[in-house]
Amino acid sequence: MEMRGAVAIVGIGETPVGKVPDRSSTQLHADAIESAVRDAGLTLADIDLLMTGNSRPRPYLYHAEMVAEYLGIRPAHCLTVNTGGSTSAALIQYAAAMIVTGQAEVAVIAKADNLATGMGRQATIESMATIGHPEFEAPTGLLIPALYALVAARYYHRYAIKPEHVAEVAVVDRAHAALHPTAQFRKPLTVDDVLGSRLIADPLHMLECAAVSDGGAAFVITSAARARDLRQPPVYLLGMGESHPFEHVSQAAELSETGAADSGRAAFAAAGCRHEDIDVAMVYDAFSFIQPMQLEDLGFCAKGEGGEFVAAGHTRLGGRLPTNTHGGVLSHSHAGKPSSLFMVTEAVHQLRGMAGDRQVPGARTALVHTEGGILASHCTAIFSSEVPQ
Numbered sequence: 001m002e003m004r005g006a007v008a009i010v011g012i013g014e015t016p017v018g019k020v021p022d023r024s025s026t027q028l029h030a031d032a033i034e035s036a037v038r039d040a041g042l043t044l045a046d047i048d049l050l051m052t053g054n055s056r057p058r059p060y061l062y063h064a065e066m067v068a069e070y071l072g073i074r075p076a077h078c079l080t081v082n083t084g085g086s087t088s089a090a091l092i093q094y095a096a097a098m099i100v101t102g103q104a105e106v107a108v109i110a111k112a113d114n115l116a117t118g119m120g121r122q123a124t125i126e127s128m129a130t131i132g133h134p135e136f137e138a139p140t141g142l143l144i145p146a147l148y149a150l151v152a153a154r155y156y157h158r159y160a161i162k163p164e165h166v167a168e169v170a171v172v173d174r175a176h177a178a179l180h181p182t183a184q185f186r187k188p189l190t191v192d193d194v195l196g197s198r199l200i201a202d203p204l205h206m207l208e209c210a211a212v213s214d215g216g217a218a219f220v221i222t223s224a225a226r227a228r229d230l231r232q233p234p235v236y237l238l239g240m241g242e243s244h245p246f247e248h249v250s251q252a253a254e255l256s257e258t259g260a261a262d263s264g265r266a267a268f269a270a271a272g273c274r275h276e277d278i279d280v281a282m283v284y285d286a287f288s289f290i291q292p293m294q295l296e297d298l299g300f301c302a303k304g305e306g307g308e309f310v311a312a313g314h315t316r317l318g319g320r321l322p323t324n325t326h327g328g329v330l331s332h333s334h335a336g337k338p339s340s341l342f343m344v345t346e347a348v349h350q351l352r353g354m355a356g357d358r359q360v361p362g363a364r365t366a367l368v369h370t371e372g373g374i375l376a377s378h379c380t381a382i383f384s385s386e387v388p389q
Contacts, residue, residue: 003093003096003097003100003237003239003240003270004237004238004239004270004271004272004388005224005236005237005238005384005387005388006096006099006100006223006224006237007095007096007099007100007221007222007223007224007227007236007237008221008222008223008224008227008234008235008236008237009219009220009221009234009235009237009344009348009383010040010042010220010221010222010226010227010230010231010232010234010235011036011037011038011039011040011041011042011219011220011230011231011232012035012036012039012217012218012219012220012344012345012348012349013031013032013033013034013035013036013037013038013039013217013218013219013345014032014035014182014215014216014217014342014345015028015031015032015035015112015215015216015217016182016214016215017182017183017184017213017214017215017332017333017335017342018116018184018213018214018215018333019116019117019213019214020114020116020117020214020215021114021117021214023114023214024058024114024118025055025057025058025112025113025114025118025216026055026058026066026067026070028112028113028114028214028215028216029052029067029070029110029111029112029216029218030067030070030071031112031216032110032111032112032216032217032218033047033050033067033071033108033110033218034071035218036108036110036217036218036219036220037108037220039220039231039232040220040222040230040231040232041230041231041232042106042220042230044071044072044073045073046105046106047073047075047106047107047108048075048076048077048104048105048106048107049075049076049077049078049079049095049098049099049103049104049106049107049108050064050067050068050073050075050077050078050079050107050108050110051064051078051079051080051081051091051094051095051107051108051109051110052064052067052079052080052081052109052110052111053080053081053082053087053088053111053337054080054082055112055113055114055118056113056115056118056119056336057113057114057115057118057119058118062078062080063080064078064079064080065078065080067110076103076104077098077103077104079091079094081094082337084337084371084372084373084376084377085284085286085329085336085337085339085340085370085371085372085373085377086242086284086340086370086371086372086377086378086379087111087337087340087370087372088109088111088337088338088340088341088343088344088370089240089340089343089344089368089369089370089379089380089381090242090370090377090379091109092109092221092237092240092344092381093240093242093379095107095109095221096221096237096240099221099222099223100223105222105223105226106220106221106222106226107220107221107222108218108219108220108221109218109219109221109341110216110217110218110341111216111217111218111335111336111337111338111340111341112215112216112217112218112335112338113214113215113216113335113336113337113338114214114335115212115213115214115334115335115336116211116212116213116214116335117214118214119212131144131147131373131374132147132248132249133247133248133249133250133251136248136250137248137249137250143201144374145200145201145204145209145287146201147249147374148201148204148286148287148289148290148374148375149200149201149202149203149204150249150255151249151255151256151289151290151374151375152203152204152287152289153202153203154255154256155255155256155289155293156203156289158256158304159256159303159304160304161289161292161304161307162307163195163203164191164195164311165292165307165308165310165311166208166288166289166292166307166310167191167194167195167205167207167208167288168191168307168310168311169208169285169288169289169291169292169310169315169328169330170189170194170207170208170288170330170331171189171190171191171193171194172310172315172316172323172324173285173324173327173328173330173331173332174186174187174188174189174327174330174331175188175316175317176316176317176324176325176326176327176328176331176358177326177327177328177331177332178327179317179325179356179357179358180326180327180332180358181356183326183327183331183332183333184211184213184327184331184332184333185211185327185330185331185332186327186331189207193207194207194208194288203289204287204288204289207330208287208288208289208330209286209287209288209330210285210286210287210329210330210334210339211334212334212335212336213333213334213335214335215333215335215338215342216335216338216341217338217341217342217344217345218341219341219344219345219348221237224236224387232352233352233385234385235347235348235351235352235383235384235385236383236384236385236386236387236388237381237382237383238270238271238272238273238365238382238383238384238388239266239267239268239269239270239271239272239273239381239382240266240267240270240379240380240381240382241262241263241264241265241266241267241268241269241270241379241380242263242266242377242378242379242380243259243260243261243262243263243266243377243378243379244259244376244377244378245258245259245262245376245378246376247373247376248374248376249374252375256293257297257303258290258293258294258297258371258375258378259297259371259375259376259377259378260293260294260297260298260369260371260378260380261297261298261299262378263369263378263379263380264297264298264299264369264380265299266380267367267380267381267382268299268382270382271382272388273365273382275299275300277365278321278365278366278367278382279322279350279360279362279363279364279365279366280321280322280323280325280347280350280360280363280365280366280367281295281300281315281321281322281323281324281366281367281368281369282323282324282325282326282328282343282344282346282347282366282367282368282369283295283298283323283324283328283367283369284329284339284340284343284369284370284371285324285328285329285330286329286330286334286339288330290371290375291306291310291315291323291324291328292306292307292309292310293306294306294369294371295309295310295315295321295323298367298369298380300321317358317360322360324343324346325346325350325355325358325360326342326343326346326349326358332346340368340370340372343368343370344368344381347366347368347383348383350363350366351363351364351365351366351383351384351385352385353385363385364384364385364386365382365383365384365385366382366383366384367380367381367382367383368380368381368382368383369381
């Protein structure tokens with residue numbers, strides 16, 4: 001089935017991020033959805049496919065149905081999916097298939113949570129422990145940062161990675177966040193600041209680890225034909241790819257390479273474009289080292305050279321591949337699953353030419369790469385502001 005250019009994102013919505021104590025996860029979902037639908041020039045009643053990811057502080061058995069109930073709507077289709085940070089991008093493929101086959105016309109993907117104010121310190125620690133294998137990892141007391149640190153240590157060792165190069169990821173993210181009016185962290189950083197911050201799990205320092213946030217986002221997808229008649233300029237889906245090489249770190253065949261290689265290869269093939277066609281990229285980076293690692297596996301530079309690629313300024317505004325122009329997961333926000341959705345909405349801002357001071361001039365094609373678990377689940381999507389030929 002030909003999916004290239006068949007669907008488009010026509011509306012986006014974002015909530016405030018950081019600490020939003022007056023809004024529950026459900027209310028944040030509603031705010032983001034209403035904003036996205038309004039942006040598209042549609043109404044809540046137009047939604048016939050609603051997809052969400054469950055809340056961590058307050059989960060529901062049927063989360064998407066609960067959100068629909070809260071909004072007072074009855075979509076023909078509801079779906080709650082969780083593949084961690086890659087969820088938001090992976091759902092685009094499902095929405096596209098439903099639309100192309102005529103089972104849905106207007107799909108909304110929404111993710112929101114209040115990890116910063118909806119969970120106490122102990123609950124946050126306990127939630128970080130549940131991701132490890134219950135027999136082979138959790139009993140050792142490994143939390144999420146420590147599991148990522150195992151991967152980082154292997155990557156650093158195999159390719160002789162320089163910590164100062166990886167620290168530059170946090171510096172660039174913060175520089176971009178300073179240009180975003182609603183990013184959670186906007187104070188400038190230096191490499192010395194990053195490497196001088198407290199060690200959380202060797203080799204990861206505090207400023208290389210994303211803090212938890214409240215916040216949410218949503219976007220509306222419809223057919224390319226209908227998109228042409230709506231309020232906003234369409235952002236077309238060119239191609240996608242997924243990869244799910246393992247679930248638990250202890251079961252991974254190789255820690256210094258990621259599923260981004262497979263998902264990226266599939267996305268480029270489906271999109272029919274080359275690496276040099278990408279004007280702006282969003283690459284998931286809840287921990288600093290995974291951005292250069294995934295840039296390598298996506299094919300933007302050779303293995304072991306991702307840190308040098310970042311340190312050379314290629315991911316900055318004005319560089320060869322401006323990356324995470326909203327501030328990334330490290331500086332814009334990290335509300336769990338919504339983090340990857342903010343990467344999609346930022347790509348839409350860029351391709352609409354509406355990113356303000358952080359706008360990449362003439363941006364026409366964007367790549368979004370998301371990952372979930374401990375680099376367990378990957379999804380790569382390529383978008384364009386132009387109708388595919």
